[in-house]
Amino acid sequence: MQLWLAHGTEVSLREQLVTQVILGILCSDLRPGQRLPSTRELARRFRLHPNTVSAGYRQLERERWVEFRRGSGVYVRDTKSDVPLSPALALDQLIANLFRSARRLGAPLSTVRSRLRQWLELQPPDHFLLIEPDEELRRIVAAEMQQAVTLPVRSCSLNDGHLLEALEGAIPAVLPSKARIVRQALPAEAELLTLRVRSVPSSLTGWLPAPSGALVGIASRWPDFLRLARTMLIAAGFHPDGLVFRDARKPNWQRGLKQTAAVVCDSVSAAELPKTSRAVVFPLLSESSLAELRRYEEFIRSPLAPSM
Structure with a gap:
């Protein structure tokens, strides 16, 4: 079994181990009845604490992906787990299949990465992002926005250390009082929707x-x-x-x-x-702002009309 475990990331080592074993089973890289490396072997190979490996294997057993055989080790179950995949794990499976297909084609990783970046840049926004420093005001305005549209509405503070990351795939929106300082914090090419307040x-x-x-x-x-x-x-x-x-x-x-x-x-x-x-x-957002949000959403969801 080939594993990649990265130390010092926001994803725990246990979660990395569990996810990769599940993906290996789903993609048939790990066959029913196949024996997995022992706790000691994995801990030594990847410089892990044995308790981390043991906790990962126990989670896999609880979710019915593997089974413990007394005195023999940990084995892939003969039947795949009937636990529904989480959205994140289902997405991981799609990504893993993509990279597996790319390897069969002989495509270098650099080429795959470049093509993925191009495709991501071509995708339309998939959510609104309200940028507002006041936590309680942010919560109220985000709720009003969500009542008006079906696209997800997320929110963050201007001082959020992950602001640029949060902008990925987002239509940023701001209240008039913060429009100037938010505009200065965003990349020059970023679009910014200024919401209007009800009279x-x-x-x-x-x-x-x-x-x-x-x-x-x-x-x-x-x-x-x-x-x-x-x-x-x-x-x-x-x-x-x-x-x-x-x-x-x-x-x-x-x-x-x-x-x-x-x-x-x-x-x-x-x-x-x-x-x-x-x-x-007493709604805070004006009807004209809510209508503008709906127009944005309709534009994103509707394919462009073919040119004559």
Whole structure:
């Protein structure tokens, strides 16, 4: 059995061992009934701790890829495991088959790597990437984006050490207040979608004029939402004494909200409210921004029309 185990990477040695044994079985490089190297032999060959090898073999046994035979060693089971492959392992299998086919063709590794790079550069983006330093604001805006599109929405901080890596295959997006500093942090050729924020009057339309004596809750994990909502509602005519504030980051924050006529909240906190509470969600993103996200997605998913 040929193995490649790299020390000092973010993928543990045990995971490398387990994955390569499974791929060997799936690709028939390891045959049913074939004996695997002993724990001591693998540990010596790859400078591993015996416990690492032993833990890998035990995982393979639990997942029904191998079996232990008392006094004889570790063997590939006669029947392949019926445990469904994880998406990552299924992808690894496809990649392993690609390299195996390339070796049969006699293609040098440098050529395979070059061709793969060309194909990756030709692929359209497959997700949106929200870049926002504020963790709670990032969570809310990403949730609103995900409600508008079917492509995955991921998010990261501007100070994330893996920002350039996160840009791979992404359509980066940013709120207007961070557009300039994010633009400076991105490669010159990178596209950047600037999202627009919903206007305050449009958010308040359904609540004007303010009902007298109404007890209204305000809930959010984002502190600025609580401050902005307070200012907006008081300006709209709500009495300060009739506003009940809840920081959704704190334990039991929903307590007391059942007595309110409604709870003004962001889209994330709305999902965590008691079912008996009336949630009035104040979206942060404008309808025009949500429509633009959908247009981006439609363009990516639709093949280009052939030229006449």
